[in-house]
Amino acid sequence: MSADARARLDALDEKIIALLVRDGRAGYAAIGARVGLSAPAAKRRVDRLVGTGAITGFTAVIDQAVLGWSTEAYVELYCSGQPAPSLLARSLAAIPEVVSASTVTGDADTLLRVRAADVRHFERVLERLTALPYVERTRTTLVLSPLFERPAPAAEPPTG
Amino acid sequence: MSADARARLDALDEKIIALLVRDGRAGYAAIGARVGLSAPAAKRRVDRLVGTGAITGFTAVIDQAVLGWSTEAYVELYCSGQPAPSLLARSLAAIPEVVSASTVTGDADTLLRVRAADVRHFERVLERLTALPYVERTRTTLVLSPLFERPAPAAEPPTG
């Protein structure tokens, strides 16, 4: 779908993206008014951004504590062999508590972000991770207090 | 605002939240139809969820690579003294490349997630972090390939 979605973005596209990051439910008329476009033109730009994969979706940001997910941790995976990224992605995505996964440099091979209801629940997730055939051992860093979190840097990278 | 926003959520609220996480631009009529409510009732529930802080906002999910942010890293901060969480939050949020920050257990005191345009840019961010008065040293883990990322676990914690 977004195979080689390196469709170049112009200044208007970037302003529209910034607006939609701030308010994912903004209407096309409001977007257009803010960037100097008519509503249909704004909709075409947004449709194109979604079509090319620049915008991958729209979501509600939820206070996880309200939902009862009060434990958060980073788990490093030390793997045996060199499990293919596709295998890693498949097997880790099958564990719903794993909300993010990346292969990384350093001692460990993979870094996960895990959300659990409490420490007891987190322990069970850890057991599932350790049970994966390619996992040799894990190293956990528990989150004490989340200071802040934001979708992405505000604007264009300075080196652009 | 969402000071003690532990307003209990019922089954309908949770279904609405799940829907809005999957599609943050879903219409009220569609939401209502999916959970067995009229459009006005659905809107009132969503407004209440936003008002209590359960939903903190709506955002577009952007493919950061398209925007030119192709370097991602986790940076551990080893701090001198015990900088107050509020000071940490303020000074770190002032650096736009820091997209997430938490105090954590383990050797380091703080774990950051950083986005940069390239390694050269990342180096400059690292210099800014090292220059913070309370930072003694840093430890960087570079992301090789992001395997996946999702907003949050699908449903209710099992221990709920």
Next chain:
DNA sequence: GCTGAAACACCTCAATC
């Protein structure tokens, strides 16, 4: 308290220039 129904205003959307 909550909901559903109706009314109006606004927006979305396809076609056209």
Next chain:
DNA sequence: GATTGAGGTGTTTCAGC
């Protein structure tokens, strides 16, 4: 990309449960 027009949706108001 702007304008137009028809259709649909968001939002409020009101009454009922």
